[in-house]
Amino acid sequence: MQEAVILNDQQIRDKIKRMAFQILESCTETEKIILAGIADGGYSLAKLITVELNQISDIEVLLCEVLIDKKNPKTPIKTNLKPQAYEHQFVVLVDDVLNSGTTLIYGVRHFLEVEVRQFKTAVLVDRSHKKYPVKADFKGISLSTSIQETVEVNLSQAPFTALLK
Numbered sequence: 001m002q003e004a005v006i007l008n009d010q011q012i013r014d015k016i017k018r019m020a021f022q023i024l025e026s027c028t029e030t031e032k033i034i035l036a037g038i039a040d041g042g043y044s045l046a047k048l049i050t051v052e053l054n055q056i057s058d059i060e061v062l063l064c065e066v067l068i069d070k071k072n073p074k075t076p077i078k079t080n081l082k083p084q085a086y087e088h089q090f091v092v093l094v095d096d097v098l099n100s101g102t103t104l105i106y107g108v109r110h111f112l113e114v115e116v117r118q119f120k121t122a123v124l125v126d127r128s129h130k131k132y133p134v135k136a137d138f139k140g141i142s143l144s145t146s147i148q149e150t151v152e153v154n155l156s157q158a159p160f161t162a163l164l165k
Helices: 009-026 041-056 102-111
Strands: 004-007 032-038 060-067 090-098 118-126 138-142 151-154 161-164
Touching: 004 009, 004 118, 004 138, 009 041, 009 118, 009 138, 009 161, 032 041, 032 102, 041 060, 041 090, 041 118, 090 102, 090 151, 102 118, 118 151
Parallel strands: 032 060, 032 090, 090 118, 118 138
Antiparallel strands: 004 161, 151 161
């Protein structure tokens, strides 16, 4: 199967900027946003969204790394923040690609153990192959793919890319 560029560096940067504005518009009456990025790709995306939010707003943005064993998502999830840090806060769970929804749904479950003010999800690429009833509130792009195809996102170093393989 041939590799195709879904999003190039500039397109990814534009999507991240748009997502940052959408997040900001949806979190009225809050003084803090918690961006909880699922390691590795989601955390990289959350860091980039944080940079954008800091450029367009004075709202405090707290970055949280979410560690999920993707091979066994039922194992306890760890974050680099204590649950009290996101209690009664506006939380956005961030991942790079939404495939079946398994990782996102288990991430959501973790954050439901604490009372949050509002909870949203964000992904750069939504593939629409959901196994669970989870959706992305903020997404860079929706993409119809076959189940055999994979999406590979590079946000660790520029130039950023999203490839269909």
